Amino acid sequence: IYIYIYIYIYIINYTIKSLAMNPLLIPEAYIIGAQPLCSQLVGLSKGQKKLCQLYQDHMQYIGEGAKTGIRECQYQFRHRRWNCSTVDNSSVFGRVMQIGSREAAFTYAISAAGVVNAVSRACREGELSSCGCSRAARPKDLPRDWLWGGCGDNLNYGYRFSKEFVDAREREKTYEKGSMESARLLMNLHNNEAGRRMVSDLAHVSCKCHGVSGSCSLKTCWLQLADFRKVGDALKEKYDSATAMKLNSRGKLVQVHSKFNPPTSHDLVYIDPSPDYCVFNRTTGSLGTQGRLCNKTSEGMDGCALMCCGRGYDQFKATLVERCHCKFHWCCYVKCKRCSRVVDQFVCK
Numbered sequence: 001i002y003i004y005i006y007i008y009i010y011i012i013n014y015t016i017k018s019l020a021m022n023p024l025l026i027p028e029a030y031i032i033g034a035q036p037l038c039s040q041l042v043g044l045s046k047g048q049k050k051l052c053q054l055y056q057d058h059m060q061y062i063g064e065g066a067k068t069g070i071r072e073c074q075y076q077f078r079h080r081r082w083n084c085s086t087v088d089n090s091s092v093f094g095r096v097m098q099i100g101s102r103e104a105a106f107t108y109a110i111s112a113a114g115v116v117n118a119v120s121r122a123c124r125e126g127e128l129s130s131c132g133c134s135r136a137a138r139p140k141d142l143p144r145d146w147l148w149g150g151c152g153d154n155l156n157y158g159y160r161f162s163k164e165f166v167d168a169r170e171r172e173k174t175y176e177k178g179s180m181e182s183a184r185l186l187m188n189l190h191n192n193e194a195g196r197r198m199v200s201d202l203a204h205v206s207c208k209c210h211g212v213s214g215s216c217s218l219k220t221c222w223l224q225l226a227d228f229r230k231v232g233d234a235l236k237e238k239y240d241s242a243t244a245m246k247l248n249s250r251g252k253l254v255q256v257h258s259k260f261n262p263p264t265s266h267d268l269v270y271i272d273p274s275p276d277y278c279v280f281n282r283t284t285g286s287l288g289t290q291g292r293l294c295n296k297t298s299e300g301m302d303g304c305a306l307m308c309c310g311r312g313y314d315q316f317k318a319t320l321v322e323r324c325h326c327k328f329h330w331c332c333y334v335k336c337k338r339c340s341r342v343v344d345q346f347v348c349k
């Protein structure tokens with residue numbers, strides 16, 4: 001793996017300027033069939049194409065992992081003004097990420113987490129030539145008569161590989177110490193790590209019963225990644241409590257309000273205030289909330305007052321088609337009818 005890492009670092013294109021150019025966030029680029037044709041991928045440097053050839057089997061999972069992260073981001077922010085979409089759709093995040101906001105922090109963390117998740121799982125599933133089942137040590141508190149060694153998610157490999165891969169982009173950059181760019185670089189690295197740690201923190205031991213039917217006298221246990229929704233939920237909490245940072249005179253990131261506890265490597269950090277996501281703004285990458293659905297009776301962020309930023313809303317009748325009157329048929333399928341109902345929908349002006 002270390003050889004790979006050096007090759008990768010060497011290869012990463014110095015000219016990648018923004019996340020919009022980051023192939024990691026354009027997973028479609030990698031998922032063009034079981035055998036990605038590296039030379040046909042757009043946005044890859046010469047060296048990256050070489051890496052793609054070297055690591056064909058990893059690339060698909062990296063792409064899928066980042067995509068899972070993005071989908072989770074859109075789920076977590078579905079009721080917010082910023083919904084994880086942007087003006088520039090050359091990547092899902094696009095230009096909004098040029099601002100070092102908490103939203104940027106979240107997207108870096110969740111996509112890094114998605115990559116750890118996907119690579120660790122791919123190892124377990126035997127999809128990658130350079131790793132297999134987890135070889136994590138047996139937990140000390142595991143009851144003695146339970147077996148350790150079911151095939152677990154290879155968090156160790158997934159963490160190491162995706163750290164090198166995802167962080168390489170930042171590590172390649174050389175900025176003057178104390179510059180704004182260097183602050184952003186430190187911020188990105190911190191948030192990538194927070195995302196990876198979350199996957200690691202939430203991984204747990206999972207067991208399966210054996211023995212005479214139902215007795216569960218014997219158990220086999222292994223390391224299991226948490227459901228990615230849990231990672232998303234937990235990172236969303238980190239987003240809410242993210243710490244504002246600034247550079248100190250020695251070029252290190254320190255918190256703006258020093259009376260609070262400093263952030264740990266498990267916390268999200270940001271350096272810029274969030275832009276106004278109310279109105280369309282190409283510079284900030286904000287799509288604005290015009291046309292967004294809102295909830296007339298909610299007083300939260302999804303309520304029309306906050307979502308529409310005081311501009312008001314239009315009311316529509318919409319027909320919802322749902323599955324209903326589902327019946328279980330022996331054996332084994334469920335048959336449903338389709339019911340439609342008319343609902344009121346509210347859309348921001």
Ligand SMILES: *[C@@H]1O[C@H](CO)[C@@H](O)[C@H](O)[C@H]1NC(C)=O
Nearest residue numbers: 028086087088089090091094
């Ligand atoms: C977004 O991407 C789609 C294809 O992926 C393209 O057809 C469309 O023009 C793009 N929209 C913008 C605003 O760039």
Ligand SMILES: *[C@@H]1O[C@H](CO)[C@@H](O)[C@H](O)[C@H]1NC(C)=O
Nearest residue numbers: 275276279280281282283284
């Ligand atoms: C877009 O945002 C930038 C930065 O916040 C601001 O300077 C500019 O005035 C905004 N443009 C519009 C059209 O609102």
Ligand SMILES: *[C@@H]1O[C@H](CO)[C@@H](O)[C@H](O)[C@H]1NC(C)=O
Nearest residue numbers: 074083085287288289290292
């Ligand atoms: C996010 O909001 C924009 C409008 O502001 C909308 O066009 C887009 O479909 C939304 N994306 C998701 C994933 O809901």
Ligand SMILES: *[C@@H]1O[C@H](CO)[C@@H](O)[C@H](O)[C@H]1NC(C)=O
Nearest residue numbers: 294295296297298299300302
């Ligand atoms: C709107 O918000 C109210 C109050 O929070 C909630 O009870 C209701 O389920 C929401 N409606 C929809 C369609 O989400």
